Amino acid sequence: RRGTTFLMGRRALLWGTRGLSALGGGVVGLGWAALRTGAGRAVVVRAALHALNNALHGTVTIGTVTGSLTGGFDARDVQIRDEQGLMLARFPRLEVRYRLRDLLGGRVVLGQLRLTEPAVNLVKDSSGVFNYERVLGLDQPGSAGGRKPLIAFRDAEITGGRVVIRTPRRNGTDG
Numbered sequence: 001r002r003g004t005t006f007l008m009g010r011r012a013l014l015w016g017t018r019g020l021s022a023l024g025g026g027v028v029g030l031g032w033a034a035l036r037t038g039a040g041r042a043v044v045v046r047a048a049l050h051a052l053n054n055a056l057h058g059t060v061t062i063g064t065v066t067g068s069l070t071g072g073f074d075a076r077d078v079q080i081r082d083e084q085g086l087m088l089a090r091f092p093r094l095e096v097r098y099r100l101r102d103l104l105g106g107r108v109v110l111g112q113l114r115l116t117e118p119a120v121n122l123v124k125d126s127s128g129v130f131n132y133e134r135v136l137g138l139d140q141p142g143s144a145g146g147r148k149p150l151i152a153f154r155d156a157e158i159t160g161g162r163v164v165i166r167t168p169r170r171n172g173t174d175g
Contacts, residue, residue: 058082058135072097072112082135090119110153118161126168 045065052060063077078091093116123131133139 055137056080056135057137058088070100080135082131086123086131087119087121088131088135089121091115092117111155113153113156115156115158115161118158118163120161120163122163122165124165124167 045062049060049062059081061077061079061081062075065073065075067073073096075094075096076092078089078094080088080090082088093114095112095114095116096110097112098110121131125131129139
């Protein structure tokens, strides 16, 4: 009798495990399928933009996104603005290819980055801080310490574009 109870417990555990695995696989499969649709991708893009905008001291907007979560995307009309609404960067087209495994591991390793006609405005204020440092929070106390995330580019291509760098003159005016 004791052996029968043990055997039934093992069977219940085995079937329970199989059931949970099937349920988990179904959820992942449905999520995967949803990301291949425009509506599913829009939900993911909104969530990613929300998280990104909460992490930055500014805003990021994106016109349209195609591609997939797992391998990369092609974004159109990407804009990054500081807290005052001034343009830091505009990318008419931004293509990114990556391995999902790297992103899940906390590493931003881009296998391919293509920027088409970017416009970047780097402005240093009178205190010596650039606008990109403010947007990224690099000017905050404690931002220099701690473990820094890995951010790497394996293959970057920039077609056209413009970079403007403005720094204050010695007399305090922009130059």
